[in-house]
Amino acid sequence: xxxxxxxxxxxxxxxxxxxxxxxxxxxxxxxxxxxxxxxxxxxxxxxxxxxxxxxxxxxxxxxxxxxxxxxxxxxxxxxxxxxxxxxxxxxxxxxxxxxxxxxxxxxxxxxxxxxxxxxxxxx
Numbered sequence: 827x828x829x830x831x832x833x834x835x836x837x838x839x840x841x842x843x844x845x846x847x848x849x850x851x852x853x854x855x856x857x858x859x860x861x862x863x864x865x866x867x868x869x870x871x872x873x874x875x876x877x878x879x880x881x882x883x884x885x886x887x888x889x890x891x892x893x894x895x896x897x898x899x900x901x902x903x904x905x906x907x908x909x910x911x912x913x914x915x916x917x918x919x920x921x922x923x924x925x926x927x928x929x930x931x932x933x934x935x936x937x938x939x940x941x942x943x944x945x946x947x948x949x
Contacts, residue, residue, distance in 0.1 A: 828879050828914070830893035836886075838879030842872050864924035867904045876905040880912050894918060900939075903927040910935045918942050 828836040842848050849872045856869050873881070876897055883890045891913035895901075900923040901909060909917060910931065916938040932939055 827896045828883060828890045828893050829896065830890070835888050835890055835893055836879045836883035838873075838875035838877065838882060840872055840875050841878075846871070848872075862924075864902065867902055874902065874905050876901050877908060880908050883912075890914060896942075899923045900925070901928060903931060906931045906935075906937075910937065916940060 827834055827838070842852070846852075849870070852871060855871070856866065859866075859869070861869065876895060879895065880890065882888075892915050894916040895909060895914050895918070897905075897917065897919045899921045900919045901917060902923060902925045906917075906928045914937065917932070918940045920942050
């Protein structure tokens with residue numbers, strides 16, 4: 827979800843592009859090749875929620891420059907590249923993700939990174 831001034835600008839979901847079979851309904855090449863999480867993102871037929879949120883903003887002509895993006899996981903390196911070029915200011919996330927390149931790019935870019943604790947968990 828992309829937010830600025832407490833207003834939702836765009837949302838995204840994990841899944842296949844519009845009109846294509848969802849990953850659950852099509853053979854998963856990453857599973858077939860036993861590729862671990864955080865590696866070879868280009869082989870996945872799905873898009874990450876961050877990618878879809880950025881694409882939806884562009885599709886509808888909504889500027890997200892300077893906005894924040896909320897994500898369940900630390901974005902992968904592909905998502906981070908898109909986040910940097912979209913001009914997003916902060917990434918707020920709840921869980922880590924095994925992608926060292928993403929962390930390198932975050933640190934180099936100056937984007938604020940905020941780990942949000944306890945969101946969505948029962949006490």
